[in-house]
Amino acid sequence: MCKPEITRCPDGHFRRVIYGLGPYIADYMEQIVVTAIVQNWCNDLQDLYEGFNFRTREHARALAGVYSRKELWNHHGIISTITPFSDDFPRADIHELIAGDLLHQIIKGCFKEHLVDWVFAYILLEHGQTKGHEIWGQIDRRLAAVPTFPGLRPFHQGCDFKQWTGDDSKGLMKIFLPAVVDFIPPDMTRAIQYFMEFCYLVRRSIQTEDTVARITHCLERYHHYRQIFVTTGVRPDGFSSLPLQHSACHYPRHIRQFGAPNGLCSSITESKHIKAVKEPWRRSNKYKPLAQMLTTNQRTDKLAAARADFTERRMLQGTCLTEALQGFLSLALGEAEPDDSEDGPESEDQQGDGNIVEDGEDGDEDGAVEGPRVLGDVSLAKQPERTYPRTLPELGLHFGVPNLPSLVSSFLYDQTHPEPLTDGSPTPPCLPVQSIKVYHSAAATFYAPSDISGIGGMRRERIRATPSWFKGPARYDCVFAENDSTVEGFRGLHAARVRTFLSFKSGGVEYPCALIQWFSPVADEPDELTGLWVVEPDFDQDNRPFYGVIHLDSILRLAHLIPVFGNAILPPDFHQSESLDAFKTYYVNKYADHHAHEIAF
Template sequence: MCLSFQNKYAFLKKVDSLESRSTKWECEKLEAVGDELDENGNRRTETLELWKRNPVECIKELMGNPEFHEHMKYAPEHLYCDPEGKQQLYENMSTGDWWWRMQENLPKGATIAPVILASDKTSLSRFSGDKSAWPVYLSIGNIDKSIRRKLSMHATVLIGYLPVSKLECFSKQHRALEGYCLFHRCMRALLAPLIAAGRNGVDMVCADGLVRRVYPILAAYIADHPEQCLIACCRENLCPKCCVARDQRGGTMRWPMRSVTEVCSILEAASQGASPVNFEKWGLRAVNPFWKDLPHADIFHSLTPDILHQLHKGVFKDHIVLWATACTEGGKLEVDRRFRAMPKHPELRHFKKGISLVSQWTGTEYKNMKKVFLGVLSGGAEEAVTRAVRAVLDFIYYAHFEVHSDDSLKQLEDAWNTFHRFKHVFVHLGIRSEFNIPKIHLMQHYVTSIRELGTADGYSTEGPECLYIEFAKMAYNFSNKKGYTSQMATWLQRQKAARRQDDYICWATAQDQITESQEDDDFDDGKSDSEPEDEQSPQASHKAPSQAEEEEQLANGFKIAKKPAYARAKVFELVKDFGAVDFTRCLEDRLHQLAGPSSRRRTGNMSLIIENSSVAVYTQFKVKLPHIPQVSLIPKTTMDTIHAHPAQAATAAHFSMVLAYDPASNHSTDSENPPGRHSRNSLTRAYALSEAMCYTAGISLDHATLPLVYVKWFTPFNTHDRVNGLYTLSRSTCQHRRFASIIPITDIICSCHLIPVWGTSMDRTWMSDTVVELCKKFYFNSYLRHHDFVEFQYLVDRDEL
């Protein structure tokens, strides 16, 4: 192959030579002198290694990366959702108030690079061992948050590994404090280049090719609660952002934010042996903070909301679930029964053993449990308990919005106030005696943080935790497990060099292809422009029919297989296997409707369909969910699968619940109502049928090109439960028979999920596969997806206000 290297050593030398233009790793030796004495009577010392990269150089690489050209902001902006400019929108950091305030404090023409830091200690060993790493990540708020969240875009970079040590050279009583001091000492050394750059600015070549004077300023720090307290130099039983009293964290009173100047003066006085009054009151620790010299930085405003640890794991899982379960009649056993009997849905995890026996929870389990928890609780607990749980769930869902307006922020704050209005029921029932819980108190800072720095989804700790896979665990696996930090840094350096080389090759190849294409356009091959293309040539048929059909389907909002699962299913088989008892009548009504009013006069009372008539039956299809900015900023095709599977030998039947337009509402003329907001949306059980059945009666319907769906209707969305706020519905019947009809596939909006109305105690005969048939009344689950929450909770509540 004529390689330029002959062995591994020579190959790695080649790779190392590729990284000449990027930021190099450096190792700084730190010495910790303890208070323990060795056998010679001398103080014990420990040498620690801080591996770091220059953060300013990393910011230069991010600012100048041409891949981010379309996703960069160089100045703050104001967005509004109304022509009058009364409803402000908050999404990326550029829409927040912090950037506008910083811009006024800097020289005219200055460009701010809002620095976003993240850190968290993680374990590297598997099953046993104490190997750990403490990575520190950096990104900038100029890059769109949707790009920052994509690991493949490498918009968040690793800038250092903090030393992890047990500090055995110190006595136990001083070991914890010295660990705090070591963290701030390392962070101060790591971020030292930001001091001069933040004060004077640095000329940088940006992604658009222009040179700007850039001021990198610490704007946000992503961390969980223990590390936030470590950063803020306070104890973990207090708020790291405000001056709330230790016994007042469970209230709604607003407390002033901590002041950087005041806290630094208190810490300096404490280090000199003084005893400031607020030192103990604010729960401070006597350390030298790394952020005191960073220009224009306010660390207390920079600590961002943590949806994963504060809301999902902390407030919801560790507190609300335990309290509400204890308040439910029947306790854990009743809650587990309801989780086991919950109807299934493809986007919902089924807890087949309940939730009390789950020993190890992840973020996925938290999210799936909260999708149905309000429905599980309804009927089994007091009204105040249900209202308190609903308020917490509403707060979590509002906090997930990717775009906030003044209205949605008001709803977010109202949910927080509603919880505090009903939380005392847990005291009355003897579940709690007080609510001095830091994570519950931190909920009051969400609105302020969103207005300052943009929506909370851009600062989730889920991102840094996913980065552990590449920057910590994979790098550790490629080391020999001894002196692994230096080997991890070297491995990451080589990985980046290979990635940059690969990007360059792709770019160069694309440029060559563009040049060749231009040359081909200039070359005259002798063919006349008017000469028709050969119909049998590959150029004329390069697009397969199936691809064209798929594009046409997506344009209509659905996607279905080319071949049906049952090509020639008999009508009596649909009645027997699919339970479509009124299929014949519904199909005849549909055929008469499509053929026109004169068709009934021609056929009279003659039946158009016989039991041996054949139709093609599909067992699933997909519909495109509408784009909702609160759910996703970037318009993307999100497909929702609709199932209609008959019972098999080892599996039960599965028919999806779907949200569909009621034909009686004449929805085709109502173009102003978006999907999901129609005045007569109804819930149905869906059976997907193909267009072939339109031809079995011998009637030619050229315009009937869309597949049809046989549905059994539920009652429309007219009433909702006054306690949990969920819409209630039941089966729609006519003369004691289920009301059914056949509708076009384009009338299907999306799949949905129903929660049975359990009552005080659940019927023990109900099971997950049979509860839909046995139960008579249901709740529409508006917490299944964020799409459903926006349509059936946020917009409804906003309109009522």
């Protein structure tokens, strides 16, 4: 194992960080050197120096003038040969300048390197090597069976990776709890649940005293329930020797001192360091490279500025020859200069089989978008499908929903009358409809500042309802539909699965809508163990899926449902496209992203 380094925590407490603990430790090298600490001293020194401010540079200098270098190291955790860069700043304390690192401390550290490994260790201790690996194989299959969701990393081979990235750890965190809940003790599930709540709360872009209080509460509950790892023999020596576990305790203070972390991690500055230092150094001849690096950065900045100017002047579109030919044709034909949107072959969004959304959408599953801030807006794809029937009865038979005309009739009644139909009322006659169109996708744009979003905090994702996704199995996504806007959380929402998107005209008004299958909660509260809502698909008296037609304005955004696996044994060839049809109940995954966590609690 590598030699330990003595460093000091941002709060002035002391601990020893050992570089051999995991790959994420390398990201702390600079922080360790300038701030850094002695293991297991944290609580002892807090009691020993109660009321004494031992974090000041004056105190460190006084100690350095009295003790030898070895005594400073052994008794005070001070490296006398290292001077922090902020030592000459009149009002700067290096220990007050170091903020938390969500990615490396919490996600890759506490979650992946600790909780996931501890769960695996518990399964092996409890069931033995042979049975334990069989159970972990089932967990891998459950991870692979999770339905597709934008931005969710697929785990087709489970979580057996040789090299984990930050995205892998984030993706596993989103779906880990439903996969392991049936194989671990209740207190272990609760420990993971409260840790997940802590992670998602500290990640929010807006922090209040209420959220900080909730963060503190989650930490307290997590510290209480994680004792199950001690009693089961996974961590017989406790957690005092784990710096990353201790780092979570500093986040309430970090938030009050620095504001919302909102994804802050050392990789942000590290990526800038690569562009500004590492790459220019590689381009130099390595002899007195500083002047060469500065010249490289200056020239790179000038090239970037020139490219932006040339792009604005449209000088990078086409060639000199094509520009001359366009000008000649415009003069010869007496027409205006062709518009850019009409040039060239059809764009990527105009190709394909109906998986198209409105202008401006790229080919990604989701992404940040600019625009005015709205709570939510859903729009149909740019082009309809052309292979479907054009009458409601035929369309209903095609989708296996023979009562589609009556569903549309009830929908039109609700749209044209202030009061909805009461239960048990006869279905009103269907108004004449024209121009029936079918779509395979829609675009949901919503306000989600805690996730990667554009100016104004807006984000866009596609909702799919297609019989073949990338020439493979069908994909019918789930959505959140508005139920009661006066009620917060999932109590004010419905979960539904989109069967198809429609639009038609009636009375001179065009109605964009969706044919959906309803899901209902199995209880009035979230599941006590996981903290997730559990829903089940609705069926009519003939045991057929209960469908409805709703306006697109009722849809908020995508929802992610994960099966409640229970004691089910998944076969090796089970495909994730079957998950939403093969189980009786489902978790509403509020950990799918940070916006879902804010609305599906």
